[in-house]
Amino acid sequence: MIELDGLERRYGERVALRGITVRVPEGATLAVLGPNGAGKTTLLRVLAGLLRPHGGTATVLGVELPRERWRLHGRVGYLGHEPLLYRELSGRENLAYHARLHEVDGARVEQLLVAVGMRDRADEPLRDLSRGMVQRLAVARAVLHDPPLVLLDEPRSHLDPAVGEALEPLIGRTSGRTRVLVSHDVDRALDEADLALGLRGGRQVFAGRATPREARELYR
């Protein structure tokens, strides 16, 4: 499903990721842990095909990056720091726009608006919604095309616990999707994950099983 071997990514001279080696089987969850600037978001963007790896090998959903990355388009759900939604459009308009790009039926939009609890406010522009509501719509956007792989960067940020639980069937363990989960909530991330990848300064500290103590060491 995901196989990285010595993955490297630079921004100019600065190394953002170096020597990342990990294998995530289908349906498993990988928690990516590390302090700010560790390279977590860069890793997600490489896996999404948004950034080109500069070294090593990376295979995602059987697609070799960066050579075949066009084959990845439409198969990955990406939930990053930005919701990738337009502030002046309503939730329904935003999702309908992405549905057309992904050639997804309009009924799926309505289904997801209900699933994320935003049907009643679906026609309000995003600028009038709270950050949590926008995050719910961003989750709907990320899974609109029912991707087998989701890349989640702090998916529960701005969400109250009840809403977070309500989104479980879409992006949680029970969704059946392969997940790469970036989180600063170490205990929760380890609890949800089958594997963990610890990063510090763009380098891999551990990959595989990790104890909460090992994970917390990353932040010291």
Place this chain on the structure above:
Amino acid sequence: MIRTARTILAKDLRLELRTKESVPAMTLFTLTVYVLFHFGLDRSSLDGSLASGVLWVTLLLAAVVGVARLFATEREEGGIDGLLLAPVDRTALFVAKGAALFLFLCAVELVALPAFALLLLGPGLLEPLPELLPVLLLANLGLAAVGALVAALAAETRAPELIVPLLLLPLLVPVLIAAAQATEPLLREDPSADNLGRWLGLLTLYDVVFVLLSVAVFDYLLED
């Protein structure tokens, strides 16, 4: 590809109708420049090459304002990432952005031309209008093609507002020459269509070259 381009264009037009960012700014800019020329030249009656030059330099500078905003929403709200994640032909983005800019320019000209006639033009505008229309449409097409390409290039830089005029204006010199030369005889006291076909041909050639060039390179501009 056309279906995707229509989807993106519809979204862009809807956003423009809601935010009213580009067309009002471009129109206001154009009107302001005509007023400045009116007082700066201390003349209310231009004709021939001076009228043609003022008309086209002002429209080109208004296009710069539009081009600078063309990718602003995508840049600020992650629209390009959203598109890159979708299974769509990237060229659709170029087509949609070019079409949006073309429509914006047409909308600006609907206001700018009467204002130009009122504030600066000596001869009437109605008589040469049928010949002026193809000049405007072909020039707009060239502006839209080059504008969408430059806007995409600038969107990846730190200061797109600086990059756009630096890249765009030199590329638009042939459009300015052809459009101004085609328009000059139309705005004389005694209007004629001297060499109109020749300049329309040059504009068409420019449009074809830049549309093809943009289609060929646009994919690479969006890649990391």
